[in-house]
Amino acid sequence: MTFSMRRIRAIITKDWKDLLKNSYILVSILLPLGFAAMLSRMSTDDSSMLSMPINLALVMTGAFVQASMMAEEKERSTLRVLLLSPASTLEIMIGKSVLSAIITLIVVIGSILISGINIPELFYFSIMILLSLIIFISLGTIIGLISRTVMETSIVGLPILIIFTYGSMLSSMFNSPIIAESISYLPTENFSSALVSLQGSGGFAEIKWNLLNMLLWAIGSVILAKFIYGKRRLDK
Template sequence: MEAALRKTSALLGKDMKDLVKNPTVLLGCLLPVGFIALYSQTMGDASGEAADAARHQFLTMALFMTVGMTGCMTALYTIAEEKEKHTLRTLMLANVSAAQVIASRAVVSLTAIVVAQAACFAVLRAPIDLLAPYLLLGILSGLPVVMLSLVLGLASRDQMTAGVYSVPLILVAFLPMFAPLNETLAKATPYCPTGGAQELLNLAADGALFTADALQPLVVTLVWVAVGAAALALLYKRLARDN
């Protein structure tokens, strides 16, 4: 047990360093904060209900961006980089299990989501009572995206392939942003990985997060978490087949 904890701790330290050293992954962490900082300037001198509505809209956008860009790119690109550079082979020879590698990558990716969300939250100067539910919803909606990203990372031969695989997953995470443009998308949005989190965030802003209205979007979100976990459990052993 102690040896496993030491290995996991060492992996977490290595993965945190890899996050900063990989320019693509680092960009995926910084872009959401940059976009939100830029969008926040459009609020100008707005106050009252107009400012609250704009702030809530940008908070929702930040949720999609951090989950889609930060979560996806942090998990997918780093696994693909390890396969490309044969780091995974070295880890396996060092008696590190695939489950430990996956757990470390997932924790680092979720941490990156939380940090990026907290930065966006601070930029928008949102009400502090929303911070805890906001970060929690980021983790819940980020879990399936991170796990599916890890699955795609396992299927990627290199970082170029990972770039191709990341596009549909990022678009799925961004889907609620495009819902107002199309009636079909609007109907499908509540059932996408970030759709339930969007509804829960709306309820949190209205002070109705702990009501019966939150049950359906919460179930949708948890179902996506289960889907991501099942896909990862079935395919994570591909880690042992380094390129």
């Protein structure tokens, strides 16, 4: 079976039409922008708050928009048709992810502009955003596949929202070395750490381990999403 851009465009077009009718997705898009506007009115030197508008945009939009679109397919019994269609796994995953990635990127840019975050080293920052998109859209795909309805994605995805976005707060709240160590491996924490390093005139040497962490998360999340997709395809 050959790779087909025509099939990918058909999936993207269908998702776009469904998106315009989904109020849950629209809320997921607006909330990060509202938080960025609120944060822009606050003056804080807390480094953990520096990247929070970006992380919230990545988690809320990247993961939840993707999860909602996947779960909506299941709710309407169209996902099975898609899974059993001639489209390959790669075509479906790309087609179902492109629109979410574009929307997430727009929301991230909007959050940066609204909150007034200074972005140094655009090259490294772009790599960090790309890896984050892969991570959270893959996680969103997983959430959507294991959720039975659109509303259920909120329940399944809530722990991800809390842990990935507010990891630093949870670490200080519980004051546990084990929890703090575990949270330090989250991709959002590494994103925040790398952003602080870049703003402090750091370069590749200072963020290389953060980038490696995010790369491993990206690879792992894609593999897991593909595995769960394969299981759902074979489910009766």
